[in-house]
Amino acid sequence: MGRFLARVAVAVIALGLAVWSPVTAQTARLSLPDVPNPRVIEASDVGRFGGTFVTTSISDPRTFNPIVAQETSSSTPLAYLFESLVETNRFTGEIEPNLAESWTVSQDGRTWRFKLRRGVQWYDGRPVTADDLIFTLDAAFTEGVQSSLPDVWTVAGKKIGYRKIDDLTVEFRTDQPFGPFLRSVGGLQPVPKHRLESTLRRGAADFNRSWGINTNPRELVGNGPFVMHAYVPGQRILYTRNAKYWKVDKRGQRLPYLARIVIEIVPNVETARLKFHARDIDMYAARPREYAELLRRQQAENFTIFDGPPTFGTEFLIFNQNPAGVRPPKLTWFQNVKFRQAVAHGIDRDAIVRQVYAGRATPAWGPVSPANRFFFNPNVRKYPYDLARAETLLREAGFTRGADGALRDAAGNVVEFVIATNSGNTDREAIGNLIRQDLAKLGMRVTFAPEAFNTLVGKLTGTFNWEAIVLGLTGGLEPHNGQNVWRSNGSLHMWWPRQERPATDWEAEIDRLFDQAATTIDQNKRRQLYNRWQEIVAEQVPVIYTATQLTQPAFRNTLANFSAAPLAFYDLETLYYRTPYR
């Protein structure tokens, strides 16, 4: 494990923010017969070839078409087949060249040119060219194609412009400078035009169904490290090594190291864990409560469990401030910032961390996870568990406690409300229960009512008929991708979605900050803007954050080039077996 960490440190030398200009020289120029300038993976150890890596997925993929894929159960299996223009370094979060070997941005920050790596081939031997890139964009923007990619590729309501310059160069143009350009547009994974063009011509409906899970996997032509060999519904996906891959290790050996990859579909976490113990699978993403126990067993069973980084997701309590959903007096309480602050002070986050996550979490105070080294602002207002402070805030807001212990507002209404969450999520149910008990100490009469996920989302986004909800959202590096939550007109602006004009000054300010950050190219300036946003959220607490979980991946010791980096635990192409195995 010590060795592992040392390597991580070396890897972090990083390409820094310098990446924003074209990437300069790589140490020693390595090349392959067909790829003159292969991507060199510097950060990892030189490994040995061969072996099968077995991992798990909780559900079946839903499509093999990367343009239509919406969720991780589809996009993860596809990540082995398709590569993006640029890649985020899993240790540093920096952007690195990938399919695009370099890029330039114009002075005004509106025109971007990407140059594709020469010699990269699709599995069937055709070269990956600018035409494929243009086709992918055309397909995603086609009316009726079921893709969420255009949402990321739309700047201030206008889709980005793009054109082919030559066989290997594509130019993008935005109306305004677009701050998150590299992370959003750079994530573009081209698909082979020669394979999919005819289906797109037959219409969007056909395209949505092309490369479905009933496709013969051999027809899925990509350019990634592995080729899909077979998909057995409900059981597993099998991959074999792509012998034409365009990345090399430090010694110039063609990657990937592994001969085969298997994704076992295991819907039940308990089964996955037993399979890990039985050495059927090589990696297990342990739950927080299992950390201590697995730590005890790692020697005997020859695996390593890592003290991993926090997740990017958030868990929170939120009050409904939408007049279309709740009426006074409840609306008045929920819209009162002192009420929300009092609640924030009334929640014992340490108890949540200790009980629900067995210590494998940190109290959370804002919308950005500490895992996000770029944009996390640690200096925001915090709400430590403090009943006295909470009571003071409630008094200031006009609430009083009667002889019966019940909290009443200035008009004498007893403070009572319902906290919902999605049933079946035991962690959230436990958090909801803790919060209910905590708030009871402040004299609030809280009912805790878990509901079916569909019902809950229906209320949250459709009928607005809810009072308070304990929920979580997934997150990523780029705060701009959360604009649907944070802009006052966003459809996921949960406490009051789709406002015609911002209801409060602070919401107006957040709108302005998001606009500004979207059109700023300088990443340090963007960071300051998003810092301010986090301060406002922490001050106004429209969303009361509870805790951020830590990850604890467990890996067989027979594998190497694995580490608990913030963004991903391994790169497929460099994972290898120390010893011949399987």
Place this chain on the structure above:
Amino acid sequence: MLRHVLRRLLSLIPMLFGITLISFLIIQLSPGDYLAEMRLNPIVSPQTLEQMRANFGLDQPLHIQYLRWLWNALRLDFGYSFAFQVPVMWLISSRLFNTLLLNVVALAVAWAIAVPLGIHAARRQYSWSDNTLSFAAYFSISTPVFFSGLFLMYWAYKTGWLPIGGMTSIEYEFLPWWGRVLDVARHMVIPVLVLGVFSVAGLMRQMRANLLEVLRQDYVRTARSKGLAESVVINRHAVRNAINPLITIFGFELGGLLGGSAILEITMSWPGLGKLIADAVLQKDLYVVMASLVIGSVTLVAGNLIADILLAYSDPRIRYD
């Protein structure tokens, strides 16, 4: 009898119409829709969501949606799954065999064990073997499938004798045919045990109680007093009469062959239909749910029909016309 069968099959048509119409309405009127998961993804815009709703035909009025579905279903086109974007029938047929295999074997095992044990228990009422069997039965009907499945998998891990979950090993495709059969058989031991034992308990109790009831009837006494051998009395006269309710249960079990093992399939990652249907129901993958309802109703009716025919066969007194 043939007329009866034909009439029963004909009655399937209005029944299916009724079931699908009511179910469709209930499903569509229950809150939330398939897009719930996507609605919580900050990246997905409301425009995209509307687009998808339109693609799925969910923006149409309910009666249009139903009629459209019905018209296609009459031509055996059950539409596309929202989640998987493949024809519902492909989805179902990709797992049909797995579920049938598991459930048919479990059913056969359960009946093969339960009926003799039930007969034995009834003949030796309150003997130690009857009491032991009874207690074993109580124990197994009190244990939920998700727990016994987990427990047996834990045991399989501790002993290393059996594979943990799933239906095949990773090496499956490289095995010769007999290796494949053996591989699946090894994977089936625990699921069959869990499903089988659970239903053995119930069936055995039923068989025992019915036979006890029959053995007290006058005609059994008569048969015995006539000096017939005990085995003849039991097998020729008593069991035949005692089996009546079991035949009805058999019909139900035939009807439940396809969707009845969802929890086990989820717990033990068995690639079956039950899990597919359970997921579709939870996510409101409308057309998968509708198709599974149709299939479920047809198998239910078929199972009941078979049970009725067997009933008439086992007891000549029963007539349907």
Place this chain on the structure above:
Amino acid sequence: MAQQVIRPGAVPRATARGLEPSQIRTPAQLAWRQLRRHRMALAGGAVLVVLYTLVIFAEFIAPYSLDYSDRARFYHPPVVPQFWDARGVSLRPFVHATTLTDPGLRRYSVDDTRRYYVRFFTRGEPYRLFGLIPSTVHLFGVDEPGRIFLMGTDQSGRDQFSRILYGSRISMSIGILAAGITIPIGMLYGGIAGYYGGRIDNVMMRIAEMMIAFPGFYLLLTLSAVLPTNVACTTRFYLITFILAFLGWAGFSRLIRGMVLSLKEREYVLAARAAGLDDLRVIMRHVLPNTASLVIVVATLGIPGAILGESSLSFFGFGVREPCSSWGNLLVAASNLPTLILSPWLLFPGVFIIAAVVAFNLFGDGLRDALDPRLRTG
């Protein structure tokens, strides 16, 4: 309707056999006599009495309330009152206090320097007995900071014994409730269908099949969305059980109908019909009583069926909701490896389920024998 002539069974057997009036016993008395001889049935009955006592006096017997949680003592192993420790023997049972040392491995250290004696009829958290009588007296308890967790605590530090007691309310009644609804409806419906047969049977069974094929799950979803969220979780659950049972009689009616199809051709039924009894009376008096053995088995199997059915609903997240408890949802919460390995005491609800199932079945067996006139001796 023809005037009834013969009413078999109306004449008390005892007098018919010419016994003295003092020896005359009503059928109920006979049954009770029979039942008393049946030791296993009595044992089952005794367990049921104990369980239902626990149900009725749950608040009084439970040392802690449903909502009590000790945040410093989650996943605490059971604390069983002891009579001796390193310092010697005590006539009064006592416990030691504990403190958490390792939250990951759920380890506690025991402070054996002080004894906390178990007190009976002690004052504790206030409650309302039967939902009416306010009281603070609990059957037993210990002084702070001692804790009496007879069956350990769960992830939130809630006393499992108390939660099992509160959960028994739901688990011990849903089976009865479900059986109480499905059996009468199913018997009558199946009896009529089977007795008349032909077209009536055909139509009635097709309707029953539709009921069976009906997606109850969606009704549940729709209902839980329509019901106000702030009603007590038990009320909500009873309502849902009621409706599901209301949908669930159909399967049972098919079972009865199958038997009735055969029974109605028996001599005594034919005799009763020939004697001119009206149909309903024949069904009620002569046909259905002969299904008693089946009904008892179905009822005794149906009760664990309902308890487990509730746990299956909990498995999908639609059962009894937190913070309320039922044996089923407690067992679902415990069905994971960390619990199995580190906190096996959370499987105690399973013991209660088994006890209840065994008791119901033993009692049912005895009852069936007792009700059967052919088995009577003396």
